[in-house]
Amino acid sequence: MTRARLVDDPAVKDCTISEISRFNEDLCRIKGWVYNKRSSGKIVFVIVRDGTGLIQAVASREDVGDEGVKLLDRLPQESSIVVVGKVREDKRAPGGYEIHLLDFRVVDEADPDYPITLKEHGVDFLLDHRHLWIRTPRQRAILTVRARFMAACREFLDKQGFIEVSAPILTPSVCEGTTTLFETRYFEDKAYLSQSGQLYMEAAAMALGRVYCFGPTFRAEKSKTRRHLAEFWMVEPEAAYMEFEDLLKFEEAMVSYVVARVLETCEKELREIGRDPEVLAKIVPPFPRMTYDEAVKALQEKGYEIAWGDDFGAPHESEISLMWDKPVFVTHYPKAIKAFYMQPDPSRDDVVLGADLLAPEGYGEITGGGQRIHDFDLLMDRIREHKLPVEDYQWYLDLRKYGSVPHSGFGMGIERAVAWICGLEHVRETAPFPRMLTRMRP
C-alpha cells in the first residue's frame, strides 16, 4: 500500500518538467503521459512528457515492485500517468535530470493503436491527426516558440506605448484585393472576413496615437504553397505622426527585439527543432535596404526575366533574401502594384513610401507596410482609380477630413515569421490547427 500513499501524499509537490531543476535531490510529482519507454526486465525507463518537456523516469523492482515494473512495461504510448520520485541531476540525461521513480498511478491506459508512433509519417497523415501530432516534442516546441514570439511582439509594442485595439473580423468592405474574400451572410446584409485590420487601425491611431491589432485574418487563396494559409494571424501596429523613415527603424527594432526574446526564452525549443541560434543572433539593427529599382536590377543580373513594374513572386523574394544574412527592406515599389492607400514618394510620383521586409535564407516577405496617404483629395483620387465604392470608404476618408496627420504602419504575418525563426520548410506547422486550400479538419 506504500505506492498508493506516496502518489497521493499532499506533502509531495506538483512540478512541471520545465521547472525540474528546482527540485534536484527532492521528491516531486509529475502529471503527464508516457512518451516512450524501454526495459531491461528489472528496470523500466519511462520517458514522461507533461507538455513542458520530457524527462526519463527510472523504475526498479525495489521501488515499485514486480507488478509495478510489469505494469509500466506494458503501458501503451500516450497512457496518462502520475509519477512521484526523486529528482537527480544526470549529465547524460537529455534535459540534465532524471527521476528515480518511487510511486505512480496510471490515470488512463491509452488504446494500443495510437496512430502517431515514433516512426516517420507522411504529412497528410500527420495533418489528419493534428490534434495528436501536436503532442510530439518537435510540434510542442514550435507552438511554444509561436506563443513566445507573440508575447514578445506585444511586450515590445506595450513598452512603446502602443494600445491593443481589436480590429473587427466581420467587415462590409474590402482592404486588400477582392478575389480572395470569405463571404458570409450577416443577418440581412453581406459581410466579408477581414483580410487586414489596417483601415480600422488608422482610425484608432487618430484616436489613441499608437495602436495595434493582433488577431486572425483570412485570405481565400486558391494557391497551395508552402507560404500560404487561408487563416493566419497578423500583428498590425499603426502610429499617428510616424513617417516612413521612422517606420523602418521601428520595424527593425521590433523584429530584432522579438528574435532576441525568442533566443532568450526558447533555447531548449530551438534546439529541439534543430534551429541554429547563431543564425538568429545576427538579427540586429540596422537591416539592409534595397529600393525596388535596385532589387529588379539585382534580379536581372542573376538572370531573372523581370521588368520594372512587375510584382515579385515567391522565387524573386527568395532570391533577394538570399543576398543577405539579415532581413532586408525592399522599399519604393511602383505605385501600380501596391495598395491604394500608399503614400507616393514626394520626390517621385511613380513609387510609394512602402516597404516589405524579407526574411533571410530564402524565406521572403514577413512584413509589409508603409506610410499612408494623409491628403484627402489624393486618397479620393486613388479610391476612384481603384474603382472602390466611395460610399464604403466615407468613414476612412473622414480621417483625412478632420485633423489628418502623416501616419504609418505595417503588418507582420505570425506564421511566416515563426516559420523563419524556427527554420521550417512550410508555414503549416506554425499554426496549431492550420487551414489550407484542401484542409479545414480537425
Next chain:
Amino acid sequence: MTRARLVDDPAVKDCTISEISRFNEDLCRIKGWVYNKRSSGKIVFVIVRDGTGLIQAVASREDVGDEGVKLLDRLPQESSIVVVGKVREDKRAPGGYEIHLLDFRVVDEADPDYPITLKEHGVDFLLDHRHLWIRTPRQRAILTVRARFMAACREFLDKQGFIEVSAPILTPSVCEGTTTLFETRYFEDKAYLSQSGQLYMEAAAMALGRVYCFGPTFRAEKSKTRRHLAEFWMVEPEAAYMEFEDLLKFEEAMVSYVVARVLETCEKELREIGRDPEVLAKIVPPFPRMTYDEAVKALQEKGYEIAWGDDFGAPHESEISLMWDKPVFVTHYPKAIKAFYMQPDPSRDDVVLGADLLAPEGYGEITGGGQRIHDFDLLMDRIREHKLPVEDYQWYLDLRKYGSVPHSGFGMGIERAVAWICGLEHVRETAPFPRMLTRMRP
C-alpha cells in the same frame, strides 16, 4: 521666424501627455489634435489631446504673436497640431500640468463640420461615427481599460505557465448551439465561424498541459440586448489534470488579478469613465458560491416564477448578482441545460461540474466553464444524445482514447467583463468597432 524654428528643433524632445510629469519645467513637443479651446482675446487656452490624455496649452501674444493667437483661436476642433512649450505643474489643471506654449504648427486644419461636438449625441449617431467617437476622452479611456485588461489576462496566464495557442476560426463543426452560426463557403466545403475555441484547447491541453486561446468568437444572435455582440473576444484557458475545485480557485485568482491590475494601471481612465475604484477594490478571493439549486430557491423567494430545470435569463442572473458585492459562482447546473461535454457530478448524475461566474451590480455572466467529460463512453453517449454528427467529433473523442485525463477550463467574455469593470450600461462601448444585429459599419 522663431516659431518655425522651435517646433522643428531636434533638441526639443517629443513627449506624450501621459508622460508629461517627467518634463516638468522643461521644454517638450506634443503631437496631437485640438480637443477644445477658449479665448480671452489676448490668451488662448487650447486643450490638446494626443491619444494618451488631455493637456491645456496656454498661448499668449508675447510668445506666439498676434497672428499665432488669432490662428489658434479660429482653429476648428480636431485640427491636428504640433506644439512646443514649457511644462508647468498646476494643481488646478485637470492632469496636474499645463503647457506654456512657445511655438506650434498646424498640420491640418480640420473641416469645421466635425460631427461629434462637445454636446450630447444619440447613441445611433455616435455608433455611425464610431471612427470619430473613439477620439473622445471617455471612449479612449474605455478602450485603454480594455487593452490593459487583455494584457493582464495574458500576464496572469503566462506567469502560471499557460501557453497561448491560437484556436481556428474557420471550423467544420459546432461547439455551442447550432442556431447562431455564421456560415461561409470554404472552397468546396462549408465552414462556420467559431463560437468558442474550447474543443481545440482541450486537444492542445493534452499536448502542452496548460493552454489558452484569446481571440474573436462569433454568435449570430438575433437578440438585441445590452449584453450581446455578434462578434466578441474571449480568453479560454484549459488545463490538463485540473479538476473542478481547482478550476474555481483558478478563476477567482485570475479575475481578482486582472481587476487589481486594471486598478493599478488605469486609475486615470477609471476616473474619466466615472467608475468608483472602491467598488473594484473589493474583488478579492474567495468569491461566494451558490449551487444552481440554491440560486433557484433564492429567486423563487424573491418572487420569480422559475422551476428547477429552467435556464437562467438575464433578469435572473442580474438578480443573483445583486445579492453579493463580489462575483458569485453559480455551480452544479442541471445537465439538461448545459453543453454536452460537461462532466456530471459524481455524487449526483443530474447536475454537472460546471460554473458560471456572475459579476456583481446586476452585470451577470462573465465566465462559463467547468470540468470536461474525460471518459470515452460517457462522452460518446452525450454526443449521441445531443444528436451531434459523431464523425465530426472523432478527433475530439480521440482525446479520450489516448491517455485521457480529468481537465477543466473556462471562457471569459472580454466585452462583458470590461463593461462590468468600467461600470457601463451596454457592452457596445467596450468593443472598438462593435458588431451587432443591426450594425456592421463602420
